Amino acid sequence: MDESISSLEKRIALMREHMDGMTEVVPWARETGFKVTRVERGQVWGVQPFAEHLVGDVDAQVIHGGAITTLLDNLSGMACAAALEEFRFVATLDLRIDYMRPADSGRDIIGEAECYHVTKSVAFCRAWAYHESRDKVIATAQGAFAINKPRPKASLGVPE
Amino acid sequence: MSETLTRGQQLEAFLERVPIVQTLGMRCDIKGDDMTAVLPFQKKLIGNFTIKALHGGAIGTFLEMTAMAQLFLVSDVERPARTINITVDYLRQGRAEDLYGRARVIKLGRRMASVTAEAWQSERDKPVAALHGHFLLNRSGETSS
Numbered sequence: 001m002d003e004s005i006s007s008l009e010k011r012i013a014l015m016r017e018h019m020d021g022m023t024e025v026v027p028w029a030r031e032t033g034f035k036v037t038r039v040e041r042g043q044v045w046g047v048q049p050f051a052e053h054l055v056g057d058v059d060a061q062v063i064h065g066g067a068i069t070t071l072l073d074n075l076s077g078m079a080c081a082a083a084l085e086e087f088r089f090v091a092t093l094d095l096r097i098d099y100m101r102p103a104d105s106g107r108d109i110i111g112e113a114e115c116y117h118v119t120k121s122v123a124f125c126r127a128w129a130y131h132e133s134r135d136k137v138i139a140t141a142q143g144a145f146a147i148n149k150p151r152p153k154a155s156l157g158v159p160e
Numbered sequence: 161m162s163e164t165l166t167r168g169q170q171l172e173a174f175l176e177r178v179p180i181v182q183t184l185g186m187r188c189d190i191k192g193d194d195m196t197a198v199l200p201f202q203k204k205l206i207g208n209f210t211i212k213a214l215h216g217g218a219i220g221t222f223l224e225m226t227a228m229a230q231l232f233l234v235s236d237v238e239r240p241a242r243t244i245n246i247t248v249d250y251l252r253q254g255r256a257e258d259l260y261g262r263a264r265v266i267k268l269g270r271r272m273a274s275v276t277a278e279a280w281q282s283e284r285d286k287p288v289a290a291l292h293g294h295f296l297l298n299r300s301g302e303t304s305s
Contacts, residue, residue: 027206028215031183055179056225057240064180065243066221073216074207092216096247 008041008085015039015082022078034071034111042083042116044075048109048129061105065139068109068129069097072141075113076125080145083115083123088147090123095143103138107131113141121147168192171232174240186222193234197226197261199279206256214254214288219279223248223261223291227275230263231295239298241273246293254288257281263291271297 015022019036023029023046032054038045048054048063048071056064073095080090103109112134113127127141128134165173168190175181175188184205189196199205199222207215224246231241263277277291 025209026215027204027209028218029207031204032217053179053183058177058179059239064178064221064225065246066180066184066217066224069220069224069246069248070215070217073220091253092248092250094247094249095216095220096245097243098245099243102242 007087008082011087012039012041012082015044015078023074026074028070029074032067032070034067034074036075036078039078039082042079043112043114044078044082045113046071046075046111048111050106050108057102060102062102063109065097065099068099068103068111068139069095069141071109071111072097072113072127072129072139073143075111076115076127076141076143077145079113079115079125079127080118080123080147083118084147086150088150090145090147093122093144093146095141097139097141099139100137103129104131109138115145118147123147167233168195171195171229174232175229180221181225184218184222184225186225188226188229190233195226195230195233195262197222197229197263199259199261201256201258211253212256214256214259216248216250216289219250219254219259219289220246220248220291222259223263223277223279223289224293226261226279227263227277227291227293228295230277231265231268231273231275231297234265235268235273235297237297237299241295241297244272244294244296246291249290250288251290252286252288254279255281259288269297271299273297
């Protein structure tokens with residue numbers, strides 16, 4: 001059995017075990033209150049509950065696009081972690097977000113991110129935000145993530 | 161209200177009412193049609209504890225809000241514009257310090273506007289992040305959705 005594959009499988013299993021912990025260690029994610037709900041190889045799902053302190057459009061009581069930026073940026077970074085054969089920290093190089101329609105007031109927003117290609121130094125992701133399904137998206141995102149050189153293992157507590 | 165308040169006063173009144181602006185703790189120093197946005201450092205803005213870096217989502221939210229604020233300042237729309245899309249380039253790690261932002265409206269059309277914004281910390285020439293976005297102007301009489 002290829003050891004690098006089992007390392008990724010182990011990491012995915014660990015991410016599934018610690019879905020709450022993945023956002024609890026990130027102060028800004030704790031502030032926005034989103035949660036990770038599902039992890040597959042190269043894919044991560046999450047939910048951003050409606051929250052009044054994130055409203056950007058006071059009249060319509062709709063969450064600000066920035067909360068969607070936070071959700072999709074963070075889920076994309078996690079999707080990289082669920083895709084890289086060896087664990088590396090990643091840093092967002094760029095993130096483009098297209099807003100297709102306003103979110104409904106008072107409803108949770110589901111986020112889904114997929115890391116669809118990895119090179120030696122860059123991981124490419126796309127992501128979606130919606131209420132029900134990807135057929136009716138609120139926003140889509142596309143991002144490139146720099147794969148950092150190995151550094152001492154830290155906050156994520158990934159055993160090697 | 162547009163008769164009595166300056167554009168800058170209208171913007172300040174608007175920002176005070178927006179929960180996400182208060183959650184970020186962001187404020188704007190407005191001088192006429194010129195504005196610098198300030199995001200004082202707070203622990204809750206951190207994205208990575210190990211390296212004490214600001215969260216990309218917090219930086220992106222701040223830059224999007226900076227762009228919207230500048231656009232409001234130089235346009236005559238009654239309601240803030242709606243974002244069509246944004247691209248944020250993350251150029252450097254945002255350290256555990258105050259973040260500043262300035263935006264420039266590249267093109268102000270009747271229905272749409274193109275805006276760029278930059279965020280920096282101790283050195284203006286070393287930007288932390290840059291945004292480019294398109295916004296839909298909310299002309300009065302048109303519905304918001």
